[in-house]
Amino acid sequence: MRVMIKSVYLLCIFNLFWILGLLHIGFYGTRPYRHYRFEDLVDPAPDAVLMVCALYSIYFLIGNVVQFTHFSVHHRYTAYLFLSVILIFQSFIACMGAMHAPPYWIAFIINCMFVLLAHFVLYPIFALWHKYSN
DSSP states (O other): OOHHHHHHHHHHHHHHHHHHHHHHHHHHHSSSSEEETTTOOOOOOHHHHHHHHHHHHHHHHHHHHHHHHHHHHSSSHHHHHHHHHHHHHHHHHHHTTOTOOOOHHHHHHHHOOOOOHEEEEEEEHHHHHHHEEE
């Protein structure tokens, strides 16, 4: 029972990062911004904002599928490696679109870098702390 509560708690934190990232992108996706060349105020295209939200959601959707199918319980290192590859691909896509990027794309880059930090630094520290505290 205690393991299940910890699992649900971690899943809620995981999904909280997802929701906060989508809100961050959505906030900048609703505000007009200055065009880099003409200095006119431009309204962001809703299709582009939705595409950026979908790109940001790839990691979290696959992470939820991995958690709900219990693949991460049986194949812990394979699941971490698979999610790492997806996250690096997602960050590569974010950095490729960075030139003359609108503010919602910059919010996507910031969110990707934060998730990279959480995935490669904070999660291993948490896993080691959890392993050696018992």
